[in-house]
Amino acid sequence: MAFSVDLLIEAVIFGLLLGCFYAAVSIGLSVAFGLLDVPHVAHPAMLILGSYGVYLLGQYGVDPIVAGLLLTPVFFFLGAGLYRMYYETFEKRGQSAAVNGLAFFFGLAFIIEVLLVVAFGVDQRSAEAGYIGGSLKLGEFRIPFRLVVAFGVALVLTAALTAYLSRTFTGRAIKAVGQDEAALRLMGADPVRIKQIAFGIATGVNALAGAMLIIVTPVEPTMDRIYIGRTFCVVVLAGLGSMSGTLVAAIILGVAESIVLMFLGASWAPAVAFGLLLAVLAFRPKGLFGR
Amino acid sequence: MRFWSICAGFIVLAFGLVQSPVNDYFFFAGFVILQAIVLATAWNILGGYAGYVNFGVPAFVGTGAYAALLVHLSISGPLIVQILFAALVSGALGFLVGLISVRLRGIFFSIATVALVFIMETLVINWRYLGGATGLQLTRPTEAWPFDGYVRMLFWVMVVMAVIALAIARYIQDSHFGRGLRALRDSEDAAECAGVPTLRLKLMACTVSGALLGAAGAPMPMYMSYIEPYSSFNLVYAVSALAMPIIGGMSHWIGPLVGAILLATIQQIVTVTISSELNVLVVGVLLVVFVIAAPDGIVGLYRKWKASSK
Amino acid sequence: MESILEVSKVSKHFGGFTALSGVDLRVAQGERLGLIGPNGSGKTTLINCISGSLLNDEGEISFKGKAISKLPAHRRTCLGIARSFQIPRPFTSMSMIENLMVPLSYVCGITGDQAEQKAMEILSGMGLAAKARTATNQLSQVELRKMELARAMAAQPALLISDEAMAGLSGSEIDEVLEILLDMNSKGITIIMIEHIMQAVMAFSQRVVCLDAGQIICEGTPEHVVADPYVQRAYLGD
Numbered sequence: 001m002a003f004s005v006d007l008l009i010e011a012v013i014f015g016l017l018l019g020c021f022y023a024a025v026s027i028g029l030s031v032a033f034g035l036l037d038v039p040h041v042a043h044p045a046m047l048i049l050g051s052y053g054v055y056l057l058g059q060y061g062v063d064p065i066v067a068g069l070l071l072t073p074v075f076f077f078l079g080a081g082l083y084r085m086y087y088e089t090f091e092k093r094g095q096s097a098a099v100n101g102l103a104f105f106f107g108l109a110f111i112i113e114v115l116l117v118v119a120f121g122v123d124q125r126s127a128e129a130g131y132i133g134g135s136l137k138l139g140e141f142r143i144p145f146r147l148v149v150a151f152g153v154a155l156v157l158t159a160a161l162t163a164y165l166s167r168t169f170t171g172r173a174i175k176a177v178g179q180d181e182a183a184l185r186l187m188g189a190d191p192v193r194i195k196q197i198a199f200g201i202a203t204g205v206n207a208l209a210g211a212m213l214i215i216v217t218p219v220e221p222t223m224d225r226i227y228i229g230r231t232f233c234v235v236v237l238a239g240l241g242s243m244s245g246t247l248v249a250a251i252i253l254g255v256a257e258s259i260v261l262m263f264l265g266a267s268w269a270p271a272v273a274f275g276l277l278l279a280v281l282a283f284r285p286k287g288l289f290g291r
Numbered sequence: 292m293r294f295w296s297i298c299a300g301f302i303v304l305a306f307g308l309v310q311s312p313v314n315d316y317f318f319f320a321g322f323v324i325l326q327a328i329v330l331a332t333a334w335n336i337l338g339g340y341a342g343y344v345n346f347g348v349p350a351f352v353g354t355g356a357y358a359a360l361l362v363h364l365s366i367s368g369p370l371i372v373q374i375l376f377a378a379l380v381s382g383a384l385g386f387l388v389g390l391i392s393v394r395l396r397g398i399f400f401s402i403a404t405v406a407l408v409f410i411m412e413t414l415v416i417n418w419r420y421l422g423g424a425t426g427l428q429l430t431r432p433t434e435a436w437p438f439d440g441y442v443r444m445l446f447w448v449m450v451v452m453a454v455i456a457l458a459i460a461r462y463i464q465d466s467h468f469g470r471g472l473r474a475l476r477d478s479e480d481a482a483e484c485a486g487v488p489t490l491r492l493k494l495m496a497c498t499v500s501g502a503l504l505g506a507a508g509a510p511m512p513m514y515m516s517y518i519e520p521y522s523s524f525n526l527v528y529a530v531s532a533l534a535m536p537i538i539g540g541m542s543h544w545i546g547p548l549v550g551a552i553l554l555a556t557i558q559q560i561v562t563v564t565i566s567s568e569l570n571v572l573v574v575g576v577l578l579v580v581f582v583i584a585a586p587d588g589i590v591g592l593y594r595k596w597k598a599s600s601k
Numbered sequence: 602m603e604s605i606l607e608v609s610k611v612s613k614h615f616g617g618f619t620a621l622s623g624v625d626l627r628v629a630q631g632e633r634l635g636l637i638g639p640n641g642s643g644k645t646t647l648i649n650c651i652s653g654s655l656l657n658d659e660g661e662i663s664f665k666g667k668a669i670s671k672l673p674a675h676r677r678t679c680l681g682i683a684r685s686f687q688i689p690r691p692f693t694s695m696s697m698i699e700n701l702m703v704p705l706s707y708v709c710g711i712t713g714d715q716a717e718q719k720a721m722e723i724l725s726g727m728g729l730a731a732k733a734r735t736a737t738n739q740l741s742q743v744e745l746r747k748m749e750l751a752r753a754m755a756a757q758p759a760l761l762i763s764d765e766a767m768a769g770l771s772g773s774e775i776d777e778v779l780e781i782l783l784d785m786n787s788k789g790i791t792i793i794m795i796e797h798i799m800q801a802v803m804a805f806s807q808r809v810v811c812l813d814a815g816q817i818i819c820e821g822t823p824e825h826v827v828a829d830p831y832v833q834r835a836y837l838g839d
Contacts, residue, residue: 039398041346089583100582102344102401103537107578110530114572225526229409232402267424271413274406278391281403285394286616467706474692474703480654481690483674484683486708486756490673542694 003263010141011262012255017147019254021216023247024154025209025227026234027161032202033232034240035174036195038086039102042109044227046203049112050075050210051219055125064127065153068211072204079203080196087192109224116221124218127211150212157208161201162243174198175241229273237280239290249288252276294461298454305450309443318446320559322514325449326507327555330528331535331547332456333503338533339541340469341496342476343392347404348532350411351381351501353523355508357421360518363429364420370448370510377509378502384411385501389494396479405526412524426519429512445510456503460544463499472496504532527571531558534578540590549589605630605760605791606651606682611660613646613815620646622815623660628760628793633786635806635823636795639835643815644795645687648762651793652684653677665759679708683758685749687765687795691737697748698724698733704756723754727781743774750781760791767798775801799827811835 025047032040050071057067090101135142165171177184177194184191213219233253238245253273261269280287309318330348337343358380359373368376384407391403416424431441438444463469474482475489483489512518531554539550554574561570585592608626612619620643628634638644649655651662653674662670669677683704692700701720705711711719724730727747732740740748746766753761763782767775779801786792796802802809802823809826811819813835819826826832 033398039401041398041402098397099338099342099344099541100537100586102398103533104579104582106346106530106533107575107582110527110571111575111579114568114575117568118572225405226409228402228405236399236402267416268413271410274409278403278406278410281395281399282391285399467712470703471707473694477692477694478690480674481686481692481752482703484652484654484678484686485704485752486675486678487703488673488675488707 006140007262008259011258013141013143014147014262015255015258016251017143017151017254018258019251020154020158020247021147021150021212021250022230022234022254023250024150024157024205024212026231026250027158027243027246028202028205028209029231029235030202030238030243030246031161031165031174031198031205034235034238034242036177036198036202038083038199039098040105040202041102041228042105042112043202043206044231045109045112045224046075046078046206047210047213047227047231048116048219048221048224050206050208051214052116052120052125052210053207054211054214055120055127055219058127064129064211064215065149065208068208071207071210075207076200076204078200079206080200082203083196083199087195109228113221113224120221122220122222124220125214126218127214129215146215150216153208153212157205158243158247161205164201165243170194170197174201226270226273229270229277233273233277233280236277236285237287239287242287242289245287245289294458298458302450302454305447309438309447315440315442318442322442322446322449322510323559324552324555325446325453326510327531327535327551328453328548329449329456329503329507330532331539331551332453332460332544333500333507334532335536335541335544335547336460336463336503337496337500339536339546340463340472340476341493343493343496344401344533345388345404345500346401346529346533347388347407348504349524349526349528350404350407351384351504352508352511352528353408353415353520354384354411355381355505356511356518356523357415358505359509360421360427360429360512363512370444370513374448374452374506374509378506381505381508382498382502384505385497385499386494388501389497392493392497393490405529408524408526408529412520415520415524422518422520424520426517427512429516429518431513431516441513445514448510452506456507457544457548459499459503460547464544468492468495527574530571530574530578531555534574534581536588537586538577538581538588540588540593542587543590546588546590553589603630604628605632605665607661607663608647608651609661609663611647611650611657611662613643613650613655613657620815621650621657624812624815624817626810626817628791630791631786631789632791633782633805633807634791634793635802635809636793636812637797637799637802637809637826637832638812641814642812642835644812645764646815647812648684648764648793648795652682652762675707678704678756678758681757681759682762683753683756683760684762685746685753685764685766687768689742689745689749691740691745691748693737696734696736697729697740697744697751700737700748700752701755704752708756720755723751726784727751728777743770743777746770746778747781750778750785754785758790760793761785762793762795764795765797766794767796767801779805803827 029043032038032043053071054064054067058064135144136148165175173184173189173194177191234246234250237249253276256276257269257272260272334345334348337345355377358377362368362373362376392400395403415421435441435444471487471492474487475492479489535550535554536547538554540546557573558570561573604627606628608624611621611624613621624647636644650657653672657670661668664680664682698720701723702716705716705719721730721733724733729747732744750766767778782792794805806823809823810817811826811832818831818835819829
């Protein structure tokens with residue numbers, strides 16, 4: 001594709017919106033992995049699960065965003081339960097179980113993937129809603145409506161979560177529990193319960209994030225694989241423990257992917273997230289804003 | 292000594308088998324099981340002995356397959372050259388991964404290995420000479436003296452490879468090198484301070500593991516008569532290669548052998564009788580069940596049973 | 602007496618935080634040095650820089666006259682620096698005696714029966730012989746601490762750094778560990794002991810160095826350092 005400034009600007013705008021969307025799908029991982037240190041490689045799989053949940057409700061005429069909100073409490077309890085299981089089986093056992101914890105989540109991710117294939121088949125599924133077709137005209141550029149919707153929801157989600165984590169007691173406890181469990185215990189809070197709530201929130205977010213995913217693009221069961229790259233890229237680039245950094249990192253990824261997509265084509269785009277991730281791990285493992 | 296005589300006997304037996312009028316399907320299925328043994332054993336050298344969990348097995352296996360293809364396409368090289376070149380390239384890839392391990396531990400290392408799968412896959416997709424995204428059809432040579440067919444020869448080659456892989460794993464386990472790996476798995480910092488040159492050992496383990504994985508991938512293009520990126524770099528390999536040593540037991544070289552035979556056989560049965568999707572489910576469920584209930588694998592269960600029945 | 606260890610203007614930063622700032626330290630051959638300081642003063646960071654678990658950002662470290670600042674930890678251990686960890690880090694898949702076999706083979710090149718014999722010697726000297734074949738997850742805290750020291754001993758060090766080996770131990774257990782360290786010193790091993798337990802520091806050290814906020818604030822005999830007003834302020838606050 002020949003280079004032109006117009007195309008570049010279009011790619012950047014698209015990338016900005018895409019980036020905000022990536023922020024929303026990564027923020028759950030920011031909490032589960034960035035703050036709690038849980039090797040949750042099954043997080044993207046739960047994201048796709050959320051998308052399929054939204055699709056299922058869509059079959060009954062439920063609007064995707066509403067479906068996402070409805071599924072949030074379900075996913076919250078799913079996440080809390082999952083953490084409890086992880087804690088009882090692995091965290092209690094200590095260091096020697098590190099391999100096993102990783103293997104557990106990896107196995108879980110594949111189980112979810114296969115169950116989705118069995119239930120829904122391998123074909124792509126999309127969501128239906130009034131705001132999905134059509135686009136917005138911004139000066140010379142057309143921006144698809146669905147991206148704008150996703151952008152809006154993403155911002156609200158990120159802002160809400162960041163506010164929760166810094167303003168409420170439980171939220172701050174969640175931020176603290178990754179760094180100093182002992183101090184938290186002294187304050188009378190139960191670290192395990194806090195982590196359970198945190199993991200529940202991280203998973204609950206996946207319901208709404210999954211709704212956005214299926215709004216933006218059709219989904220199919222093996223999508224969790226590329227999203228491992230995207231979400232971990234965002235979380236690592238942001239720096240573990242940084243919520244606000246997630247947005248910045250996600251936008252960087254979004255713009256990078258968009259530019260590669262525009263000028264090098266779709267066959268190179270999947271490597272961007274993973275390539276960026278490797279680059280960050282190699283040169284600046286702490287990320288941009290890491291603790 | 293007993294180990295070597297069993298190995299030699301097995302190789303001879305396998306040779307006799309391929310000359311016999313046994314159904315071809317047996318060798319097709321047998322190839323898969325033997326390949327599983329090599330993959331599980333190779334994975335365990337880095338994962339079980341050193342504690343570095345490689346999620347990127349498909350990157351090495353796929354690289355081995357495509358390296359072999361390169362030899363076949365460019366110089367019409369014989370299988371042995373394909374395998375050696377594949378081992379070389381994958382070994383080098385393993386070495387690079389080992390260098391990554393300097394900065395990355397635990398989940399970061401594992402995620403980096405997943406990244407490798409996608410990057411290698413993307414590289415191949417954009418490499419028209421090797422077939423690109425659509426892949427290539429290949430014809431198996433008809434001549435395969437002294438064997439009665441190319442597939443039979445591939446089967447026998449896999450037998451030899453499996454024996455070599457097991458011998459290497461067994462040697463490493465009981466050696467000075469193996470002790471160092473165990474120390475670094477248990478506590479990398481303490482191992483360094485106890486005089487263990489952790490970086491050197493990690494590089495060695497990564498290179499050996501990578502080379503074996505690549506060698507196992509080398510016969511794939513000829514076995515399938517077909518090669519394309521999506522199946523060559525399929526992440527499903529990653530779950531299987533992980534599940535077999537965990538189910539069998541990671542601390543002893545027999546573990547991956549047991550796990551591979553068990554799991555690969557179950558997978559073959561499920562694929563043939565039910566569906567190929569369900570076979571991934573079976574692997575995933577068994578992995579999760581063992582990781583929760585029997586983290587030391589079948590070998591671990593056996594040891595506990597022996598200890599309690601005394 | 603000549604210096605076995607020379608630390609010269611060593612600094613270490615973690616992002617924006619300075620853990621060590623221009624630290625100068627000389628340790629004489631055969632000396633018993635106590636290293637004290639409040640939590641977060643940089644003691645473990647200094648030890649990590651000496652042992653090689655961390656690389657110092659500025660300054661030089663030399664051991665037996667040889668510059669070691671750029672050497673990885675395992676090379677320094679082979680040269681003769683051994684350390685124990687504040688929170689014990691046993692090789693969990695191995696029994697106690699197998700733990701010792703690692704440094705015996707990797708540092709001293711001793712394997713097989715000879716190594717077993719040497720390991721049993723060391724363990725007997727610490728009263729651990731009975732538990733030699735026990736798995737590490739069945740050992741008590743004090744046994745784990747002693748094993749840390751035994752493992753360091755197995756590397757046949759010239760310099761041993763003991764990082765809070767006595768933390769959380771009872772009175773008699775502290776005496777046991779103290780005796781082990783004194784015994785090692787009598788065999789010619791230079792010892793740097795990091796401790797919070799003042800009686801142990803006073804009883805053990807010939808010289809004490811106090812660290813606060815990454816800098817050495819006092820150096821001298823135990824009595825002198827403990828009486829120093831800066832040291833008291835660092836520990837007790839204003």
